[in-house]
Amino acid sequence: MVPANDAEKFILDLVTPVEALETAALGDCLGRVLGQPISSQLDFPHWDNSAMDGYAVRYDDVKTVPTTLTVVEEIPAGQVPKCELQTGEAARIFTGGMVPTGADTIVIQENTQRQGPQVTVLTAPSAQAFIRKQGSFYQAGAELLKPGIKIGAAEIAVLAAAQCVSVPVYRRPRVAILSTGDELVDVNHPVAPGQIVDSNRYALAALIAQAGAVPVPLGIVPDQKAATRQAIADALNQADVVISSGGVSVGDYDYVDQILTELRATIHIRSVAVKPGKPLTVATFGSGKNQQLYFGLPGNPVSSLVSFWRFVQPALRKLSGLETRWSPTFVSAKTDDDLKAGGQRETYLWGQLSLDTDGYRFTLAKGGHSSGNLINLSRTNGLGRVPLGETLIQAGSTIKAMVLGDV
Numbered sequence: 053m054v055p056a057n058d059a060e061k062f063i064l065d066l067v068t069p070v071e072a073l074e075t076a077a078l079g080d081c082l083g084r085v086l087g088q089p090i091s092s093q094l095d096f097p098h099w100d101n102s103a104m105d106g107y108a109v110r111y112d113d114v115k116t117v118p119t120t121l122t123v124v125e126e127i128p129a130g131q132v133p134k135c136e137l138q139t140g141e142a143a144r145i146f147t148g149g150m151v152p153t154g155a156d157t158i159v160i161q162e163n164t165q166r167q168g169p170q171v172t173v174l175t176a177p178s179a180q181a182f183i184r185k186q187g188s189f190y191q192a193g194a195e196l197l198k199p200g201i202k203i204g205a206a207e208i209a210v211l212a213a214a215q216c217v218s219v220p221v222y223r224r225p226r227v228a229i230l231s232t233g234d235e236l237v238d239v240n241h242p243v244a245p246g247q248i249v250d251s252n253r254y255a256l257a258a259l260i261a262q263a264g265a266v267p268v269p270l271g272i273v274p275d276q277k278a279a280t281r282q283a284i285a286d287a288l289n290q291a292d293v294v295i296s297s298g299g300v301s302v303g304d305y306d307y308v309d310q311i312l313t314e315l316r317a318t319i320h321i322r323s324v325a326v327k328p329g330k331p332l333t334v335a336t337f338g339s340g341k342n343q344q345l346y347f348g349l350p351g352n353p354v355s356s357l358v359s360f361w362r363f364v365q366p367a368l369r370k371l372s373g374l375e376t377r378w379s380p381t382f383v384s385a386k387t388d389d390d391l392k393a394g395g396q397r398e399t400y401l402w403g404q405l406s407l408d409t410d411g412y413r414f415t416l417a418k419g420g421h422s423s424g425n426l427i428n429l430s431r432t433n434g435l436g437r438v439p440l441g442e443t444l445i446q447a448g449s450t451i452k453a454m455v456l457g458d459v
């Protein structure tokens with residue numbers, strides 16, 4: 053059994069990020085990974101403009117107050133000033149309006165008194181007050197966004213401001229999903245005695261999509277060698293990564309490792325010191341840029357998901373072109389409950405992470421923590437960790453918890 057951190061590192065070293073680029077429309081690039089540096093030919097702000105509604109003035113005119121100036125023009129946002137401001141003059145200006153030549157300071161209207169064509173400044177502003185200087189946020193030509201970042205709402209705002217309508221992004225990796233097991237039926241099929249719905253396919257597809265890749269569900273594969281061989285070979289023809297669930301333990305019908313060997317895969321890992329999720333097959337087909345990764349996840353629903361969160365997700369993040377933050381996020385949290393483990397494997401117990409004034413809290417999900425129990429996994433958003441070698445963490449202690457969703 054390979055310790056979890058060693059396995060994660062080993063897996064990440066096997067991954068070569070995708071290089072191919074495609075373009076995504078600005079409105080469709082949320083969650084994609086930027087593939088090229090972005091710059092703009094414009095300074096930000098594009099010109100000196102006012103941050104407030106008020107009057108553009110020359111600072112030297114308003115150092116001592118009260119002082120009365122002549123209002124020579126009005127500059128709403130979107131208008132180019134017509135006059136150059138002279139000594140003794142002010143321009144009525146609104147937020148976003150272009151600062152006229154000659155002005156260097158904005159006086160907010162609350163500090164003025166207007167009488168027809170004249171304005172009296174009642175409070176002295178500081179020099180350059182409320183002027184957003186051209187180029188003070190960004191200077192034309194410099195790098196605006198780096199490749200390898202995930203595009204979120206803020207990045208979309210920047211791309212829009214830079215008028216980048218066709219965004220260069222990395223191609224999304226395609227990830228095939230095979231569900232092995234004679235007992236499996238699809239969701240729309242009646243469940244006969246001995247059978248179970250193939251829930252892993254749907255859960256894994258959701259996780260793959262969340263990781264920025266394209267899930268390619270290839271259905272149920274019976275526990276037969278020929279069918280397993282054919283299914284894996286077909287999957288390799290249409291995906292960058294293949295994930296199967298089930299068939300990786302020591303049972304007579306667990307064929308995955310045997311077929312991988314027959315198909316000339318290199319098996320790097322067969323089991324990890326993680327509970328749930330001990331049987332985990334990590335293999336590669338081919339080499340160099342043509343190398344394809346294979347993850348044989350355990351069939352038990354919780355094991356399958358924990359293996360994904362702990363090991364597959366980091367690999368997909370790296371594969372997708374993300375430059376950083378491949379590993380799961382762990383936070384320090386105070387546990388409300390005793391956490392028990394066998395000591396032989398790094399153990400993950402599912403529960404609710406919440407944030408209160410003292411920091412994160414972890415509350416164990418009620419009910420059984422069996423790797424077959426997917427029922428109490430729902431409504432959880434974190435995995436409390438009991439490190440390898442430890443058998444009890446007492447309530448009130450600080451633990452590390454993996455963040456799975458919104459806290």
Ligand SMILES: Nc1nc2c(c(=O)[nH]1)N[C@H]1C(S)=C(S)[C@@H](COP(=O)(O)OP(=O)(O)OC[C@H]3O[C@@H](n4cnc5c(N)ncnc54)[C@H](O)[C@@H]3O)O[C@H]1N2
Nearest residue numbers: 231233249250251252298299300301306330350351352355
């Ligand atoms: N003698 C031993 N037996 C087992 C060991 C062991 O060390 N010695 N390890 C156990 C552990 S730990 C796990 S985890 C499981 C992993 O088994 P497999 O990966 O071979 O998975 P299966 O045997 O095919 O199925 C296990 C379990 O999961 C259910 N399952 C399978 N696929 C799905 C699916 N797509 N959706 C929902 N549920 C699924 C399946 O019906 C079984 O109940 O092995 C232990 N055994």
Ligand code: MOO
Nearest residue numbers: 328329330355423
């Ligand atoms: O590793 Mo298994 O996942 O203990 O049930």
Ligand SMILES: [Mg+2]
Nearest residue numbers: 299301303306
């Ligand atoms: Mg089995």
